[in-house]
Amino acid sequence: MPLRSAPLPRMAGHLSFMRAQTKAICDVMPGDLAVLGVPFEDISAPYAGQFLAPRALRETSVYFGWHANPQFSHPVDIDARQDIQTDGLHERLYDLGDISLGPDEAIQATLKAAISQISRNGACAIILGGSDSLSETVQSAMPKCQTAQLGGIPRDARDFHVAPLPNGYATTCKLETAAQLARLSQWRDASKPLFVRFDLSVFETSLSALCDQPRLGGCDLDTVVQWLELLGQHEVNAIMLTGLNPSRPGMGVVKVGQRLMVTALLAFIYARLRFGIDHLGCLTSKEEVST
Helix, strand or coil: CCCCCCCCCCCCCCCCHHHCEECCHHHCCCCCEEEEECCCCCCCCCCCCHHHHHHHHHHHHHHHHHHHCCCCCCCEECCCCEECCCCCHHHCEEEEEECCCCCHHHHHHHHHHHHHHHHHCCCEEEEECCCHHHHHHHHHHCCCCEEEEECCCCCCCCCEEECCCCCCCCCCCCCCHHHHHHHHHHHCCCCCCEEEEEEHHHECHHHHHHECCCCCCCECHHHHHHHHHHHHCCCCCEEEEECECCCCCCHHHHHHHHHHHHHHHHHHHHHHCCCCCCCCCCCCCCCCCCC
């Protein structure tokens, strides 16, 4: 049988994020985006299965694998209907693989060392999976870092929160997007590292079945995309994707959650690499489910 010379089928071959090349952490260079999986079970979540999130997000990302393939020279963003100049993406986006499973203390120590090294090298870590405790581990790896949190339960008043979950003192989440946009530039201190936590619970009520923590209020996909694009224009040191449980009943529901997170993350990647896409014109909190 002859060897295959054409591009691999979408789901074939080695599984890496967006078909990115693999790389050792010691070889990460300034300006790189380094993807790191954390197959860790959040014991505080009502359902087990979040440890499957890194693989699920990688599987969904291969639908966008042509972004990192030099054989395809003219990709198009189908939502914005614009050409995407992704020259060099396959040279700057790398997959470091997963942190090895082990005791919680060992995972936290390994994660902290990895994020410290990636940050020292001047790169940005894209962390697939995690939990509240592991987000604190990432913060501890970057002393005096600022945290911007999309969704999730607020834990520190000094953080910048976008559509947080009710924390026992509030029953709804007022977006007030214009005011938040103005406050972000005032809040950000460029002399400090920046950590972004992107939790699936940031999405609006009509998509609440996707996450383990039902919510009131939230953002539609367009809003989350623009927030991540805006944050990507800053020198983010690490972004962690949390809250996805691929073992939830209902394959359609699970797949929608994976697509939402990866699609929104693309805007961050474009902005972080300075591709300069004018993706969406305005922010909105209108609830609308696209099929």
